[in-house]
Amino acid sequence: MASRFVSPLFAWMPSEKLTNWSGNLEYSSQQLTNVTSLDQAQDFVRKHKNFKVLGTRHCFNNIADSKNELLSLRQMDQVSIDAESRKVTVEAGISYGKLAPQLEGKGFALHNLASLPHISVAGACSTATHGSGEKNGNLSSAVSGIQFINAAGEVVKLTREKDGETFNGAVVGLGALGVITKVTLDIQPTFTMKQWVYENLPLAQFKQHFDAIEASAYSISLFTDWQNQKFSEVWIKSRTEPGQEFPAPKDFYGSTPATKNLHPIVELGAENCTEQLGIPGPWFERLPHFRMGFTPSAGKELQSEFFVPRQNAVDAILAVERLRDQITPHLMISEIRCIAADNLWMSPAYKQNCVAIHFTWKQDWPNVSKLLPVIEKELAPYKGRPHWGKLFTMSPATLKEIYTKMPDFIELAKKHDPKGKFRNDYLNRNIFG
Numbered sequence: 001m002a003s004r005f006v007s008p009l010f011a012w013m014p015s016e017k018l019t020n021w022s023g024n025l026e027y028s029s030q031q032l033t034n035v036t037s038l039d040q041a042q043d044f045v046r047k048h049k050n051f052k053v054l055g056t057r058h059c060f061n062n063i064a065d066s067k068n069e070l071l072s073l074r075q076m077d078q079v080s081i082d083a084e085s086r087k088v089t090v091e092a093g094i095s096y097g098k099l100a101p102q103l104e105g106k107g108f109a110l111h112n113l114a115s116l117p118h119i120s121v122a123g124a125c126s127t128a129t130h131g132s133g134e135k136n137g138n139l140s141s142a143v144s145g146i147q148f149i150n151a152a153g154e155v156v157k158l159t160r161e162k163d164g165e166t167f168n169g170a171v172v173g174l175g176a177l178g179v180i181t182k183v184t185l186d187i188q189p190t191f192t193m194k195q196w197v198y199e200n201l202p203l204a205q206f207k208q209h210f211d212a213i214e215a216s217a218y219s220i221s222l223f224t225d226w227q228n229q230k231f232s233e234v235w236i237k238s239r240t241e242p243g244q245e246f247p248a249p250k251d252f253y254g255s256t257p258a259t260k261n262l263h264p265i266v267e268l269g270a271e272n273c274t275e276q277l278g279i280p281g282p283w284f285e286r287l288p289h290f291r292m293g294f295t296p297s298a299g300k301e302l303q304s305e306f307f308v309p310r311q312n313a314v315d316a317i318l319a320v321e322r323l324r325d326q327i328t329p330h331l332m333i334s335e336i337r338c339i340a341a342d343n344l345w346m347s348p349a350y351k352q353n354c355v356a357i358h359f360t361w362k363q364d365w366p367n368v369s370k371l372l373p374v375i376e377k378e379l380a381p382y383k384g385r386p387h388w389g390k391l392f393t394m395s396p397a398t399l400k401e402i403y404t405k406m407p408d409f410i411e412l413a414k415k416h417d418p419k420g421k422f423r424n425d426y427l428n429r430n431i432f433g
């Protein structure tokens with residue numbers, strides 16, 4: 001039986017309450033158990049009636065919360081690279097930040113990363129976490145195998161090759177199927193990237209040239225506070241292989257190249273941001289916006305994000321822009337990113353290319369909670385799906401309408417967890433309600 005102790009990995013003092021990364025959520029249970037092996041994890045599963053696994057705690061809502069027990073696999077972080085089949089198998093506790101240099105050391109890369117490398121692979125894939133790039137699927141689209149412990153304490157192994165639709169249902173599992181112990185990811189030969197930031201792209205140019213802007217490099221992020229009909233920054237991440245390199249013109253659809261490194265929130269210093277100005281570097285030091293070892297984003301904040309089908313992107317963004325005077329007072333920054341379609345049942349990009357409209361809010365839930373229904377209503381005609389790990393107020397009935405594979409997902413989850421060992425308030429309300 002794993003001993004219960006305070007994990008140094010969380011730097012959690014006994015006097016402090018265990019919270020999520022941004023501190024907006026105090027977990028309902030303070031009972032945290034760390035396991036260091038598959039046997040210990042199986043033993044924990046068999047002995048407990050109801051609990052949740054914590055990854056790196058970067059979700060903004062109560063998806064990882066438990067009133068009973070919390071389990072951490074953060075100390076299980078071994079990596080095994082199969083160069084021949086171009087796959088890496090990782091233990092569930094590892095973060096992208098720890099995995100990436102190990103892949104680089106062996107000459108490999110992942111296809112994409114989120115804005116920050118600090119998050120766990122298992123937690124990120126469970127919520128369909130994504131980066132940017134119209135040809136890039138979200139991070140879970142790189143998963144080719146998954147190993148988890150079901151409610152009976154048995155080890156279940158699923159692969160993309162052998163398990164077809166069951167696999168597609170399990171990867172973005174929202175923590176509902178079991179305790180993920182290993183994840184296998186597709187890898188590719190390492191690549192070099194360059195990153196540029198352009199300032200002040202007019203909304204009129206965006207409206208007219210959205211497709212061309214998105215097609216101009218491997219990964220594009222547009223930042224705005226919705227004021228003055230412009231995107232304050234465009235982050236352009238380009239691979240450097242022949243034919244792929246961004247030409248870095250002096251004028252990019254009316255925007256101009258920045259002359260120093262910038263933070264997405266113009267007023268903040270860029271020390272925690274990845275290198276810009278077209279300086280070449282390895283993929284894992286350019287794909288995220290934020291560097292490992294530094295606080296990503298702003299810190300004390302809230303986040304929401306809605307995914308609309310690619311063909312609705314411009315109309316949906318203009319609909320949000322019309323709400324600017326309600327949004328901006330509570331906003332730090334918004335970001336627009338493209339994500340390629342995938343086959344994963346609970347992914348917001350299931351069978352549809354998407355554009356994600358993201359909001360980093362000031363940490364003011366009373367006001368943000370009043371604004372979210374307004375934004376959700378505005379995005380409803382465009383079939384906006386919320387990010388599972390961020391804040392939303394959409395009703396469970398609406399979620400069922402827009403996540404069309406939800407009935408199949410519920411069946412799959414019940415098969416592995418018939419009595420609701422892995423359920424919590426979030427899952428009971430949004431999925432099983």
Ligand SMILES: Cc1cc2nc3c(=O)[nH]c(=O)nc-3n(C[C@H](O)[C@H](O)[C@H](O)COP(=O)(O)OP(=O)(O)OC[C@H]3O[C@@H](n4cnc5c(N)ncnc54)[C@H](O)[C@@H]3O)c2cc1C
Pocket residue numbers: 021022052053054055056057058059060063064073092093114115116119120121122123124125126127128129130131174175176178179180181296297298387389390
């Ligand atoms: C500053 C910041 C920037 C962000 N940027 C992005 C971004 O660019 N793109 C994006 O899409 N999202 C982004 N996010 C959101 C973030 O990526 C997701 O919330 C992600 O789920 C975080 O992973 P985690 O390990 O912290 O998950 P946690 O919050 O710890 O857990 C998430 C879910 O996964 C489950 N889980 C975790 N580990 C396991 C396991 N081993 N077995 C079973 N279930 C497990 C938990 O129970 C829970 O249901 C950002 C968040 C922050 C704070």
